[in-house]
Amino acid sequence: MSAPMSADRFIQALRAEGLTVVEVGAWRTRNxxxxxxxxxxxxxxxHHTVTHGTAYTVELCRDGDSALPGPLCHGVIAKDGRVxxxxxxxxxxxxxxxxxxxxxxxxxxxxxxxxxxxxxxxRYFYGFECENLGDGEDPWPPAQLDAIARAAAxxxxxxxxxxxxxxxHREWQPGKIxxxxxxxxxxxxxxxxxxx
Numbered sequence: 364m365s366a367p368m369s370a371d372r373f374i375q376a377l378r379a380e381g382l383t384v385v386e387v388g389a390w391r392t393r394n395x396x397x398x399x400x401x402x403x404x405x406x407x408x409x410h411h412t413v414t415h416g417t418a419y420t421v422e423l424c425r426d427g428d429s430a431l432p433g434p435l436c437h438g439v440i441a442k443d444g445r446v447x448x449x450x451x452x453x454x455x456x457x458x459x460x461x462x463x464x465x466x467x468x469x470x471x472x473x474x475x476x477x478x479x480x481x482x483x484x485x486r487y488f489y490g491f492e493c494e495n496l497g498d499g500e501d502p503w504p505p506a507q508l509d510a511i512a513r514a515a516a517x518x519x520x521x522x523x524x525x526x527x528x529x530x531x532h533r534e535w536q537p538g539k540i541x542x543x544x545x546x547x548x549x550x551x552x553x554x555x556x557x558x559x
Contacts, residue, residue, distance in 0.1 A: 365522045367402045367489075370451040372521065373437070377446055380517035380557070382510055385447045387425055393434050394452025400486055401453035406468045406528040407515045408457050408488040409550065410436065411497040411541040417441040420494045425449035436490040438514060444506030446491075446514055456492065457484025460535035471527040474534050484535055489518050499543045512550060516557035526555035 368376065370391040377384050394401070414420040420439055424447075427433030434450025441447060459480035465487060467474050491514050495501050515529045522528075531547040532539045 365402075365404050365524075367404050367452075368521055373451065373518075374448065376517040376521045377438075377514060380513040380520070382513050382517070383445045385445050387421060387447050387449045390425075390434075390448040391451050393425070393450040395432070395434070395455055395485065396452045398485075399453060399483065402486065404489060404522070405465065405487045406489070406524070406530055407518045408484065408490045408530055408532055408535060409511060409515065409542050409547070410456060410490065410492045410532045411495040411543060412439070412492045413497045413541075414494060415496060415501075417443070417445075417447075417494060420492070421447045421449060424492050427455060431455050436492040438491050440491055440493045440507060440510050440514060442494050442504050442507050444504070444510035446510060453485050454490055455485060456490030457488050457532070458536055460484045461537070464530070464535055468528055468530060471525050473527075474530065477533075477535055477537050480536055488530075488535075491515070493542060495542065495544065497541055497543045501544065503544050508545070508550075508553075512553040512557060515550070516554045519554060519558060526551040526558060529554050 461477040
């Protein structure tokens with residue numbers, strides 16, 4: 364069981380992993396903590412945004428919309444590999460997911476199929492939204508893929524977690540497809556390589 368790292372420790376961890384970080388406004392205090400607790404944290408969740416254009420994507424993930432208020436993640440990973448920090452604390456990224464998946468993440472075991480939505484994931488996961496249309500055709504530039512692996516590894520390294528603590532939204536919540544365009548096993552292999 365891990366308490367969330369401080370916002371300052373979070374940005375230090377990302378930079379120590381070789382990432383270029385962009386701080387967006389008062390990201391350290393922008394959160395949804397009034398809706399429930401954040402922590403203990405158990406893993407990192409990766410998403411795609413279904414958007415095009417970094418400026419629009421960052422704004423949407425910071426502010427959300429009338430149906431889903433922001434922030435929608437902790438960091439937005441742009442096509443150029445920069446990580447834009449938009450919130451810290453509880454964010455609206457994971458939604459309800461499968462308690463068996465959470466148990467597997469905690470135990471760092473192979474994930475079971477996600478077939479129910481009975482657990483609040485916003486409480487337990489760091490979230491990174493990655494700029495991509497999510498249609499399986501929009502490319503994932505090498506700089507962006509490298510940044511996704513580095514961001515996940517930075518969080519895992521700080522908490523002493525292995526690569527099995529990194530999951531995709533599609534592995535957590537029934538009906539989700541993100542991130543589309545690469546496999547999570549491929550990403551976890553890259554994270555594991557970084558953690559060696």
